[in-house]
Amino acid sequence: MVVSPFPPSDKIGINSVQREAEEIVPMKQMKMDWVPYIPLENRDSQVDRLQSQMFILSCTQRRVALKQMNIDRLKKYEYCLPYFYQPLKEDELEQSTEVQIIFPAEQKPVFCEFDWELDELDEFTDQLIEADELDKDKKDAFKEFVKEKVREAKKVNRQAREARKKALEEMSEETKAAFENMRFSKFYPIPTPDTPDVSNVKAPFINRYYGKAHEVL
Secondary structure, eight states: OOSSSOOOOSSSEOOOOOSSOEEEEEEGGGGGEEOOOOOOGGOOEEEHHHHOOOOEEEEOOOOOHHTTHHHHHHHHTEEEOOOOOOOGGGGGGGOOOOEEEEOSSHHHHHHHHTOOOOOOOHHHHHHHHHHSSOOGGGGGHHHHHHHHHHHHHHHHHHHHHHHHHHHHHHHOOHHHHHHOOOOOOOOOOOOOTTSOOOTTOOSSSEEEEEEEOOOOO
């Protein structure tokens, strides 16, 4: 649950080990949305809905459609993570200098991570060849592939910095205050005779976008 005057985001992240790149898409594309939390006894009141300061994530897809979902669409749902961008705290985070590499090859693709600040490309490539992960005759093609991925990642980082700067310049003091005071609560199932006891495994971590919850219940 998110306590805020407005929903935290209208985007959702889709990622997995198999996917070449992380994808950030509109929630509506996945038939999901942040909806006002209204206590059961007040759900007939439209006024309470409009004045809600609490939001919960909800699937807006009709039940009939969920039952008829194809396997590709279902897999996308499995890798969905609620996305959140906190412009006021971006300075506390270092932008990643790592790129995920999936280099296509005849025998098998080369999967690896390259850090453009810590890794030296020639040495990195030679190590892959020595480990029989990369064919020697593909060395130059692999290096060009990595360079292109690094250029793309640096461009994304630069665009993110520019977008944050612009967003902060245009943000009202009221909106800044809302972001500063936004609170996240993480709920676990209430223990029942038919459900396992999760009291010893409760954790505040939500996901890599939201970080830790302010409250765990």
